[in-house]
Amino acid sequence: MNCEQAQENLGPYVDGELAPDACTALEVHLEDCDTCRAELATVRKLASDLAPQVDTLVPENLWTAIEQRLDEAGEATPPTARRPRWRVGRAPYALAAAVVFAVGLSLVGLVWTGSSAHASTVDFSVLLNGLPLDANQAFGKFLALYDAREGSLADARQYAPDLSFDIPDLLPGGFHLQAIYLLRFGKLEGVAAAYDRDGEFLGAVFHRPVAKEHFGQHKDYPCVVGKHDGHKVSVGAWRLVHLTDPTTCHCVLSRLDERTELPDVMAAVAPALPEGTGRHGH
Template sequence: MASNDCKTVQQCLSAYYDGELSAGQTAEVARHIEACDECAADLSSFESLSLDFAQTSLPAMPPQLWQKIESELEPVPVPESVTLLRRVADSIGPSPYVAGFVSMAASVLLLLGLGLWYGSEEPGAAIALHSHQGEHDVSHQHLAEFTGVMNDYLKKLHSEPDAAERMLLTRYNGERVDVDGAVRLVGYRPIVSDGLPEGYALASTSVLKMPCCTCVKAVCRRNDGSTLVLFEHDDQEAAWFGDRPSSMATCGDKDCCLIDLDHSIAATWKQGSRNVTAVGVRDQAEVATLVKWLEKKAGRAGVGIEGA
């Protein structure tokens, strides 16, 4: 620890006050406090807070409080927590301080439980918040891994396309499907279900449960045997390709993001309410061909790619 670093010292003040630092750290913090009025004032605030808490009288636990709490908590999903507090208090033995603390803690749990119970009347508010946080955590947790997997996939796709497809299917629980199977799994018809431009043939369609979303992957073969892969997904794939060079361009009538791959390019654009990512594209002209074809098919269908 640098003795002249206020930020570092302030992070240690609580542990310093509680006597939890090593002897060397304690000495460094003490020397810093002697020379720094700001950190000395922060330490003083810890001391004042502790003194105020020590002088606060805790309420006595009313008779038969536990029975009343348990009866009130029957419809609330927190009785186990309250019961655990009761057991802790019983194991410690009678004490006005313990009784007061447990009484306060039980009251907090009761209010929290009731808030969650009645708050759930709001349409999915707590569930939506938890779900959003979970998605955020998963995104950060798997981002680096997912980018690495896609990098390996791209390397294999040029020279070993079949091996690349097997790798991705295995990695993300891929399931080969027909149009009806895709609709069952993702709720919409794949963009390739109405055919491909001249010079392309559909080799396979599958559904992948990728970290970002569940997406439809279509493997297409050109007349010369080379491979082009179309991903249809809900999210924007900005992080799929890591820090590879990218640029924006107009392809057909769509704004596309073009990513420079080792032997080809990738392109992504908005198609209806979802996004399409084409991997293994030769050039911007080929992207424009694909964009125009999909727009034409969507126009004929009259419902875009949303139609099932």
């Protein structure tokens, strides 16, 4: 056995995975080779240093968070009473919730038939909790909470004239507009949009900064997107990023990197955002 062969076998030897005959050959080589003995000591030290030095404590609230999401996942198809009040033309109540939630389907002609009494809050927890299972459906559940109805960009501007936003047909990065929604957060108007890039979902929500945001058990952190300070909530690879100006909080849900793709997307949906703004005042 030469040094090259010996050193290839040092790892498996230390790991107890080397065949007995190869062990014997290696040990014979090691008896006469200072270099390989030094190399063996190095491999052993690395293995030792990589072993856990202290017990890692699992966060106490981890199971609670999992259990809560299991409960919510069990309600993935909401009961009829909780479905949004949609009509298609004159065919009342015929639209299945699954269709309502499937962002991307053409829901032309939907008529908003009522509203629920919500305080002026924006509760993102149902959206955030549903992300690991199905982002489209989670976004649909969020929309349903706030009595969303579909409309055009002109409808959205007329419906929420105090909000500053843009909803282009095509976002930087190749996200295509699927639908625009008009929402109501208590007494405040809101607007949302759903985008798609080859099956990758991106959602945008615009609301007045005075509406208080809730994120359930998820943590909210400051962040920087391009030249703007904002805040974000992360769920796995998903990011709900908020940049706020005096009239509007621009919330974008995506899997985009904050340093590369997201700044251009935020600039597209929040074209009037002054440099350096974005910290939330909720």
